[in-house]
Amino acid sequence: xxxxxxxxxxxxxxxxxxxxxxxxxxxxxxxxxxxxxxxxxxxxxxxxxxxxxxxxxxxxxxxxxxxxxxxxxxxxxxxxxxxxxxxxxxxxxxxxxxxxxxxxxxxxxxxxxxxxxxxxxxxxxxxxxxxxxxxxxxxxxxxxxxxxxxxxxxxxxxxxxxxxxxxxxxxxxxxxxxxxxxxxxxxxxxxxxxxxxxxxxxxxxxxxxxxxxxxxxxxxxxxxxxxxxxxxxxxxxxxxxxxxxxxxxxxxxxxxxxxxxxxxxxxxxxxxxxxxxxxxxxxxxxxxxxxxxxxxxxxxxxxxxxxxxxxxxxxxxxxxxxxxxxxxxxxxxxxxxxxxxxxxxxxxxxxxxxxxxxxxxxxxxxxxx
Amino acid sequence: xxxxxxxxxxxxxxxxxxxxxxxxxxxxxxxxxxxxxxxxxxxxxxxxxxxxxxxxxxxxxxxxxxxxxxxxxxxxxxxxxxxxxxxxxxxxxxxxxxxxxxxxxxxxxxxxxxxxxxxxxxxxxxxxxxxxxxxxxxxxxxxxxxxxxxxxxxxxxxxxxxxxxxxxxxxxxxxxxxxxxxxxxxxxxxxxxxxxxxxxxxxxxxxxxxxxxxxxxxxxxxxxxxxxxxxxxxxxxxxxxxxxxxxxxxxxxxxxxxxxxxxxxxxxxxxxxxxxxxxxxxxxxxxxxxxxxxxxxxxxxxxxxxxxxxxxxxxxxxxxxxxxxxxxxxxxxxxxxxxxxxxxxxxxxxxx
Numbered sequence: 121x122x123x124x125x126x127x128x129x130x131x132x133x134x135x136x137x138x139x140x141x142x143x144x145x146x147x148x149x150x151x152x153x154x155x156x157x158x159x160x161x162x163x164x165x166x167x168x169x170x171x172x173x174x175x176x177x178x179x180x181x182x183x184x185x186x187x188x189x190x191x192x193x194x195x196x197x198x199x200x201x202x203x204x205x206x207x208x209x210x211x212x213x214x215x216x217x218x219x220x221x222x223x224x225x226x227x228x229x230x231x232x233x234x235x236x237x238x239x240x241x242x243x244x245x246x247x248x249x250x251x252x253x254x255x256x257x258x259x260x261x262x263x264x265x266x267x268x269x270x271x272x273x274x275x276x277x278x279x280x281x282x283x284x285x286x287x288x289x290x291x292x293x294x295x296x297x298x299x300x301x302x303x304x305x306x307x308x309x310x311x312x313x314x315x316x317x318x319x320x321x322x323x324x325x326x327x328x329x330x331x332x333x334x335x336x337x338x339x340x341x342x343x344x345x346x347x348x349x350x351x352x353x354x355x356x357x358x359x360x361x362x363x364x365x366x367x368x369x370x371x372x373x374x375x376x377x378x379x380x381x382x383x384x385x386x387x388x389x390x391x392x393x394x395x396x397x398x399x400x401x402x403x404x405x406x407x408x409x410x411x412x413x414x415x416x417x418x419x420x421x422x423x424x425x426x427x428x429x430x431x432x433x434x435x436x437x438x439x440x441x442x443x444x445x446x447x448x449x450x451x452x453x454x455x456x457x458x459x460x461x462x463x464x465x466x467x468x469x470x471x472x473x474x475x476x477x478x479x480x481x482x483x484x485x486x487x488x489x
Numbered sequence: 490x491x492x493x494x495x496x497x498x499x500x501x502x503x504x505x506x507x508x509x510x511x512x513x514x515x516x517x518x519x520x521x522x523x524x525x526x527x528x529x530x531x532x533x534x535x536x537x538x539x540x541x542x543x544x545x546x547x548x549x550x551x552x553x554x555x556x557x558x559x560x561x562x563x564x565x566x567x568x569x570x571x572x573x574x575x576x577x578x579x580x581x582x583x584x585x586x587x588x589x590x591x592x593x594x595x596x597x598x599x600x601x602x603x604x605x606x607x608x609x610x611x612x613x614x615x616x617x618x619x620x621x622x623x624x625x626x627x628x629x630x631x632x633x634x635x636x637x638x639x640x641x642x643x644x645x646x647x648x649x650x651x652x653x654x655x656x657x658x659x660x661x662x663x664x665x666x667x668x669x670x671x672x673x674x675x676x677x678x679x680x681x682x683x684x685x686x687x688x689x690x691x692x693x694x695x696x697x698x699x700x701x702x703x704x705x706x707x708x709x710x711x712x713x714x715x716x717x718x719x720x721x722x723x724x725x726x727x728x729x730x731x732x733x734x735x736x737x738x739x740x741x742x743x744x745x746x747x748x749x750x751x752x753x754x755x756x757x758x759x760x761x762x763x764x765x766x767x768x769x770x771x772x773x774x775x776x777x778x779x780x781x782x783x784x785x786x787x788x789x790x791x792x793x794x795x796x797x798x799x800x801x802x803x804x805x806x807x808x809x810x811x812x813x814x815x816x817x818x819x820x821x822x823x824x825x826x827x828x829x830x831x832x833x834x835x836x837x838x839x840x841x
Contacts, residue, residue: 303689333688338708341654342654349743360700389703
């Protein structure tokens with residue numbers, strides 16, 4: 121979170137700053153509105169100019185709830201050569217990758233082809249953004265790895281995109297967003313999980329997205345903060361759906377990463393699922409084991425925005441209940457609620473857990489040596 | 490398991506309306522005629538299918554009829570064995586699903602009158618909640634004011650999932666009336682099903698809806714806090730009923746953090762969300778959705794940083810625990826007393 125509001129900051133340990141880290145949630149942006157056009161057929165360029173993207177939301181531009189800062193990004197992250205925050209590789213290197221000794225940076229592009237009602241356009245934009253990630257980012261800096269962005273509402277074309285990119289070492293995961301037309305466990309999304317499992321790629325589910333559903337089960341709220349907090353509820357419902365539809369049972373080698381939705385709620389959700397499952401398992405016979413077991417074995421969590429209880433012991437409880445081997449450090453660069461690597465983890469963590477948290481878990485999950 | 494103490498308050502029991510026709514004596518001629526002429530059927534919410542395991546504990550399930558429809562059974566199952574001083578009746582009859590504000594108001598009025606006559610009149614330990622027609626704020630306020638004259642009604646009752654987030658300003662006259670009349674507002678699990686039951690759409694399963702209640706409570710707390718309900722009505726108490734409790738602390742860490750980050754958007758929220766919850770929000774004990782190990786439970790209560798948040802409930806006849814084990818293991822005698830007696834009395838001024 122914004123560091124000017126943080127209290128009780130631990131003094132940064134020089135050791136921590138120098139140690140190599142993985143940043144599992146970096147948002148690369150386009151410098152110009154038409155930066156993707158070289159990767160799009162003329163037909164789609166024309167379509168975008170005339171009709172726009174026609175998303176599952178009313179506004180033609182920008183988010184339905186205005187963010188707290190331009191592009192929801194740090195005011196100090198505008199590249200000197202112009203363009204929005206996160207749109208310059210050289211400035212990202214200078215501001216994020218070099219000073220923090222980022223050894224692995226996972227790119228999660230937003231505002232792509234996801235959440236678009238025209239599924240053909242969605243597929244075309246996703247394919248374009250994947251080419252763009254290679255050209256502009258991963259081919260130019262080996263520390264960076266891309267996510268395969270897929271047209272989320274059309275499982276078949278999404279699976280085709282995954283198969284086309286499978287084996288390409290530029291990519292380390294498949295990227296979905298949490299808010300879709302239906303909860304993510306639904307059958308329409310299964311081809312995505314099948315293809316990801318076959319390709320040996322984790323599926324990252326990043327908070328946000330648009331599927332047309334109100335962001336509360338009681339209708340649309342008023343404020344940006346409600347949308348922000350609400351992402352963790354969306355993520356909980358999406359994960360509950362994945363468990364209860366039997367996605368983890370059907371795809372036992374599938375790994376999923378919950379990105380930017382918090383992790384403090386994970387133990388509570390798992391306990392609640394287990395308790396309800398004890399009572400109601402006859403309704404979901406395809407869920408063969410207690411839900412918490414699937415979550416423990418097949419789900420990882422990025423850390424930003426870091427849970428921030430008053431007592432660090434509370435934080436350590438929650439991490440212990442989830443497992444120190446399941447957290448992946450992330451900054452969310454260049455977004456305004458960026459987590460500063462040296463300030464995230466309080467003192468009192470063993471060196472082994474610290475290394476796993478900042479780097480080891482990510483390298484293992486994403487298969488980076 | 491932790492020992493119960495006598496004289497407790499059960500803040501969440503569910504008397505069942507046997508059938509829509511049970512309300513006919515409490516409807517006027519017009520609505521009686523509407524119900525019969527139009528062939529209206531029983532209003533059973535899919536939140537609690539009658540035969541679902543969570544809807545009734547096996548040993549609390551009657552041979553015929555709906556679980557919870559018999560006062561004698563409720564006396565035998567909870568009022569007597571738990572040695573309760575009071576139990577607060579929260580009818581979950583599906584009137585919230587009705588779309589017409591006129592029909593809904595008629596049904597709510599009938600339901601409240603039915604509760605007073607067929608339950609509160611028959612056992613002096615029972616107290617009632619006022620079910621209100623949320624399709625019309627004006628009619629909801631009128632029903633609160635009508636029922637509040639009967640001091641045995643101790644709270645206003647709403648469902649956690651309705652047409653709009655509960656903090657919305659249009660609903661504030663309800664909160665004004667509740668505060669004025671010393672009625673906490675109880676928000677119970679369940680949906681009017683006027684919106685998808687999760688924020689990511691319609692799931693496939695009953696279990697999914699049930700698990701999702703916790704997320705619905707979380708979004709409603711956010712709405713109530715950031716819209717400024719408790720800045721405007723500082724004496725108003727709200728009670729989350731059948732909400733689960735293990736999510737409270739981590740949810741508040743997140744809300745608190747974001748409030749610190751973007752409080753400029755809602756400057757009227759002049760106290761930290763944590764403080765607002767401590768002073769204005771309470772939670773019923775069951776379902777206690779945490780693992781059974783006492784050491785985890787003790788840590789969860791420490792995470793909440795308050796021993797005043799939780800109110801005793803059995804959630805009768807829903808199946809949340811077996812035998813007399815309503816209190817999870819590991820609670821200190823002092824905390825038991827607070828949960829069973831002190832906290833409910835501090836929350837409900839009309840309980841004497």
